[in-house]
Structures are given as structure tokens and as C-alpha cells.
Amino acid sequence: MKRAKFSAISFRFRHVWIRNLTTYRRIWKINFLVPLLEPGFYIVAFGLGFAGLIGKVDYAGLSLEYTRFMAPALVATACMWNSFFETTYTSFVRMYYQKTFHGMLATPISVEEIIVGEIVWAASKATAAVTLMLAVLIPIGYANFPDALLCIPLAFLGGLAFGSIGMFFTGIIPTIDMFNLPTFLFITPMFLFSGTFFPIRGIPEWAGVISLIFPLYHMVELTRFFSLGAMESDPIFNLAYLMAFTVVFACLALFSMKRRLIQ
Amino acid sequence: MESTNIIEGRNVVKCFKEVAAVVGINFTVKSGEFFGLLGPNGAGKTSVIRIIYGFSPLTAGHMHVFGININTGWRAIRYRLGVCQQENTLDPDLTVEQNLILYARYFDMKKTHARNRAEELLDFFALTNKRKSKVMELSGGLARRLQLARALMSEPELLILDEPTTGLDPQSRHQVWERLLELKKRGMTMLLTTHYMDEAENLCDRILIMDHGRIIAEGAPRELITDYAAESVIEIEGPGNELRNFVKSKDIRHDDLDDRIIIYTEAHGVLEEEIREKFCMESCLFRAGNLEDVFLRLTGRELRE
Numbered sequence A: 001m002k003r004a005k006f007s008a009i010s011f012r013f014r015h016v017w018i019r020n021l022t023t024y025r026r027i028w029k030i031n032f033l034v035p036l037l038e039p040g041f042y043i044v045a046f047g048l049g050f051a052g053l054i055g056k057v058d059y060a061g062l063s064l065e066y067t068r069f070m071a072p073a074l075v076a077t078a079c080m081w082n083s084f085f086e087t088t089y090t091s092f093v094r095m096y097y098q099k100t101f102h103g104m105l106a107t108p109i110s111v112e113e114i115i116v117g118e119i120v121w122a123a124s125k126a127t128a129a130v131t132l133m134l135a136v137l138i139p140i141g142y143a144n145f146p147d148a149l150l151c152i153p154l155a156f157l158g159g160l161a162f163g164s165i166g167m168f169f170t171g172i173i174p175t176i177d178m179f180n181l182p183t184f185l186f187i188t189p190m191f192l193f194s195g196t197f198f199p200i201r202g203i204p205e206w207a208g209v210i211s212l213i214f215p216l217y218h219m220v221e222l223t224r225f226f227s228l229g230a231m232e233s234d235p236i237f238n239l240a241y242l243m244a245f246t247v248v249f250a251c252l253a254l255f256s257m258k259r260r261l262i263q
Numbered sequence B: 001m002e003s004t005n006i007i008e009g010r011n012v013v014k015c016f017k018e019v020a021a022v023v024g025i026n027f028t029v030k031s032g033e034f035f036g037l038l039g040p041n042g043a044g045k046t047s048v049i050r051i052i053y054g055f056s057p058l059t060a061g062h063m064h065v066f067g068i069n070i071n072t073g074w075r076a077i078r079y080r081l082g083v084c085q086q087e088n089t090l091d092p093d094l095t096v097e098q099n100l101i102l103y104a105r106y107f108d109m110k111k112t113h114a115r116n117r118a119e120e121l122l123d124f125f126a127l128t129n130k131r132k133s134k135v136m137e138l139s140g141g142l143a144r145r146l147q148l149a150r151a152l153m154s155e156p157e158l159l160i161l162d163e164p165t166t167g168l169d170p171q172s173r174h175q176v177w178e179r180l181l182e183l184k185k186r187g188m189t190m191l192l193t194t195h196y197m198d199e200a201e202n203l204c205d206r207i208l209i210m211d212h213g214r215i216i217a218e219g220a221p222r223e224l225i226t227d228y229a230a231e232s233v234i235e236i237e238g239p240g241n242e243l244r245n246f247v248k249s250k251d252i253r254h255d256d257l258d259d260r261i262i263i264y265t266e267a268h269g270v271l272e273e274e275i276r277e278k279f280c281m282e283s284c285l286f287r288a289g290n291l292e293d294v295f296l297r298l299t300g301r302e303l304r305e
């Protein structure tokens, strides 16, 4: 009973998802403002501030304005932040302070289903945020229609990947303020060095190799491919990497969380 | 079916890293029984309860609930029991009503059924006026009542109550007692832990007293009182040596607390009469023996770490 078991996972995880949706419904109007306004802020700020410093960015044979190069990456980073924060801070509060999981564990729901429910919820939230961002980016011509819509299912996969990383940290972190550590050591470098703000071709080779490890790099490549129709890597490889990464971290999350919750 | 075992624990052992919380206990709870689990802080009550509802894995031994092994059949078991945990595990972001309805969902209950059930329970626990309140805004006692109501949402056959009345005012406590007795009449089996001895004495058919993870006494409340205390108790303030010697020479069951002596006697017996005549000049208290006497005699009067 102490080790996580895949056989303990059934579709009952939907109950956990519904529970989260019910609590989220009360605050979603405010939360939806962020993905709607965020791309606008970045595009205006970078457009005004960088336009004079940087001419065009050469990417995959295209010569792009800086804001056009960057905009698709915003979709990927929004997906990351949304799902990572959901399974770290928010899940931790539910687990540790509100004892929500403990309450559920007196019902026919298994620990495994709670973890899966949390991760799938985080991915759903990320997907909703990305959908809203596209609703802004497509009309202003920063993402191609209809190909850019593929970013929506991609956001769900990315949300599972980043949600799993977050859940894994929630399983091992002693106190909530220590989330600063994985955020600073892992998420922030990933945010900066995944070809988000500059093409990784321009940086030294060793740094480029590190970027390849980051799931965000693969996600950014794919959002660019879907939004601009061009990319510098192989979409099949990117997708395969993201999937493999998700599977590995989902397993790690299951094991670390089960060890933490079951005493 | 009066004698079916609803809970059956055999050599139940639960160890945490350094602590042995439960050290090999054997017990059974029968169908329709109101069973009490008593013990000082840290005795291992919650640990036993967590094993019964399949939260904590056993370190050793066996646990069967409804005749099903908890290790393999935990899910089937959990469909049939309701748990009111010691800690508040209500959803603070949700309303009273939402808490009940969402909880029913975890048991795959149909929405309309859940609504009706919530309605009944809000009424049963006098929470109807608070249905739209956020749980965060409830007083401690109301939250406790809500958690009790929530445990009943799934129409359980077995109700597990870990200190359900802690923090309740006397009115609510009596109301909860009434409700629990009503549930018992309907044939529900119940397992209760409490630190209120009067509560256990009033409600429970059978009681198990634990200390340091072991069972130290078991029986019906009345049996325990006659076995470990007495039907009648005399408390005398500032006892003199004469009284002390008298009690010792007659080999009467007593507790000597320096400034007070507690003597356990038969009701209306010869001894009681003799003590009354000889030693009761001023501060003498005659009362019936109760479960608190049993508890203190068995587990000592010292504070627990």
C-alpha cells in the first residue's frame, strides 16, 4: 500500500478535477484577465524597448521582427507557469494546510487518482490560459490561423509535463517557502534559456545542449512551428521528448507524493 | 445477524520511523454496536482508525472490515463507511452545501440523490440556515457538525468518529449525541473516540481503553466501572492518618492523592456507612462511580508528554 501503483488509477480522478473546477469557478473571471493581457504587455514593452536595439531576428530561414519571434514563446511560458504554480503552491496549500487530500482519502479515491487529478487539472488550466492568449495573438496577426490552434492540445501536453515536475517537488519539499529553490534553480533558467527570448543558435554550444534538456525548449520550438510555420528542430522529436519527459516526471510525482501522504 | 464482525483486527501493529504507535492489538466490533475507543493523548487511537479506513498501511497483522481485507479491498470498504476525521478536512473555499455535494461525488453518487441527501443532513444537523455560508466563516462547532454531516453523505453502514464533539458547546454536544443515538437505532455500527468520559459512558455499548499502543481494558461501561472503580465513590478532603490506616487495614480499593483520598465502595454497603459515620466530619463527597474514575485509575493521573 505504500508504493504507488498504476492499478490504483481509474477514471475517478475526474472527481478531483471537478472539485478543483468548482473552487476555481469563483475566481476565474479575475484569473482570465492575465492570459488575455499578458501577450499585449510583452509585445508593447518589447516592441517599444527592443525595436531600436535589435533589428531582425534570423530564425529558421525567416527574418522576423523581434516581437514576432518572441510572441509564440509567450504561449509556451504561460503554459509552464500556469501548470507549475498550480501543482506547487496551490497543491501544497490543498495538501498541507487545507488537508483536502486527507479528506478525500477517506472516500473511494486513491492517492494515485488524487495526484493524476491534480496534474490533469493543472494541464487543463494551462490549456485554458493558452486558448485565451491565442484569442489575442491570432487576430493581431502574431500567430497563423488555423495552424496555431494546434498550440491548444500542445498546451495540454506541456501542462502535464510542467504539472508533473511541480507535483514531484510538492512531494519532496518540506515547507511551502522552499519552492523558491526549484523555481530559482530550475524554472527561471529554463524560462530564460529555452530559446524563448533569443534563438539558441546564438549561444555557445554547451549552453545549447543544456537547452535541449529543458522541456520548455521543445515546447517553444513547437509553438513557433505552429504559429510561424517554421522551426529549427524536428517536431516529432520535440513531441517525443515532451511525452517521455511527462511520463518520467508523472511517475516521480506519483512516488514522491504517495510517500509523503501515506504514513 | 447480530454477531457479524464489522471490524476485526488481529495483532495490529503500526510503527512510524521511531515510534511504535500500535503494538499488536486484537479487537472486534460487531454489527449494530456502538464501540468506544478511549485513551490518553498519543495512545494510538487515531492510528488504529487510520488503519481501519485504509489510510495507513499496517506494519504487521491483519485488518478486516465487513469481512474484507483492508490491504486488498480498501476501495470496496471505503464505499461503505463514513469517517469524521480528527482534523478539520472540510473545503474552506466552498459553501456548506457544496462541501456535502462534492463529497458525495467522491462516492460516485448521482447528483439528484446527493442533493436530496444533503438537504436531509442539513436539516438533521440544524445547518439549513448556513447552507450558503463559506466554511471559512463557520465557528469551530458548526464546522465540526458539518464534518459529521459530510461523513454521513454516503449512507455508510459503519460510521467512524474521531473526537466528533471536541470544541462543541454543551447544546451542540447533546444534539450530536441525540443524532448519534438515532442513527444507532437505525442499525448503524459506530466507532467513536472521545476524551469526554461522560460521552463514552452515555453512548457506547462496549469500550476499549488503550495506552501506549496497547489495550489495557475492555468491556461495557458498567462492567468497567465495577471492575476497575466501584459503583459508589467517596471523596474526602484532607484525610487524616486514622482514615488512611482504616482504609489500608480493611484493604479497601482507594487512591491517595495527598490532600484528598478517593475511596471505592459498594453502594449502600457496610463500609460506606462506617466511613460516613467515623470520618465524614466536614468535606465528604458521595457520588456514583463513573468512567472517568476507571480511566484515571488505569492510565494514571500524570500529564502525558
Ligand SMILES: Nc1ncnc2c1ncn2[C@@H]1O[C@H](COP(=O)(O)OP(=O)(O)OP(=O)(O)O)[C@@H](O)[C@H]1O
Pocket: A263, B016, B017, B019, B020, B021, B039, B040, B041, B042, B043, B044, B045, B046, B047, B048, B086
Ligand atoms: N505521521 C506520524 N509520524 C510519526 N509519528 C506519528 C504519526 N502519527 C502519529 N504518530 C505517533 O503515534 C503515536 C500515536 O498517535 P495517535 O495520533 O494515534 O494518538 P491518539 O490516541 O489519537 O492521540 P490524541 O488523543 O492526541 O488524538 C503518538 O506517539 C504519535 O506521536
Ligand SMILES: [Mg+2]
Pocket: B045, B046, B047, B086, B162
Ligand atoms: Mg487522535
